[in-house]
Amino acid sequence: MADQKHADTIKARNKRLMLGCVVIVGGMVGLTYASVPLYALFCRVTGFGGTTQVAHEAPADVSEKTIKVRFNADVNSGLHWQFKPDQREMTVKLGQDNLAHYTAENMSVHPITGQAVYNVTPLKAGQYFSKIACFCFDEQTLEPGQRVDMPVSFYVDPAIAEDINTQDVKTITLSYTFYKAESSVEAPDGNEDQGG
Template sequence: MAETAAKPRHGLVAFGCVGIVAAMLGASYAAVPLYNLFCRVTGYGGTTQVASAAPSGALERTVQIRFDGNVAPGLGWRFEPETRTMTVRIGETKLALYRAKNVSDRPLTGTASYNVSPNQTGAYFSKLQCFCFTEQTLQPGEEIDMPVAFFVDPSIAENRELDDIREITLSYTFFPVKEPKSASRTVADRPKS
């Protein structure tokens, strides 16, 4: 009698274990998108914000923006800011340009990761337009300007912990893309400069 009662319990334990494994597997797949969403919403780790409109006014307070550009190993590009620093008023929309050149003998596609430092300013650094929103494909020897339109949100003035911030660094690193998405910008569909 004890043997027949144990069989349903073993099945229940096995079903519970499979359920736990499935839940852990699902959580591991959801972790990266959820972490990225958390970073975009909170500015955690220096993640910048994406804005659909600029603020209506600017403050007198200024901050110096430093620009940094890097290329990860495996991507045959040169990538750097055209201007190293820029002084902006809080709430003022500005345009910065980065220059990228494919120094290889074949088309290469890259995607940019980005952040700002100090990290706590990420929640206030907003981009209206950026080359980093899409993959970029450059033909051999091709050299282009890559714009980023941005502002520092005036609400930073409400955070007294950031009153001493006088400089923000915007940093990009381009990484190679193994299989470009079809939506990548190519030479044919880029605006003429």
């Protein structure tokens, strides 16, 4: 009788342990899906991690001082797109409105919606890098095989040259990573075919 009671106690403990593990794994999966939009919101509000600024127009004064801007593009493994900058770098005048282009192509056989997360490095330059218009402000839906031009209009604030903490910055790298948006259209069977 004691052995049966001991066995029942062990079964009850194992069930609690298994339930606890399922809850932890479920919570981790939920946090994974929520992490991209939450991180993007946090960075936009605080300027953390090299998050750029948003502006309506470039300043009236353009400096003769220049800075090099490099462009980087990545795609999360869950998004079956090709995404790349059309130019690797540009030398721009501080305060001048500039236009750079990226190209994205949906490599799957289904429509997919993506959302870009972005930042600049060095991180201390984020407060001086302002976007006027950008594909990253909204989700982007591409049809199967569709290839699109994605421009970004930006300027680098001339104040970067006056800040003692950024006077050593000669190059800024603008980086984008595209993720599959939560609202993305799914394949009829729930699986996303990578296509060609």
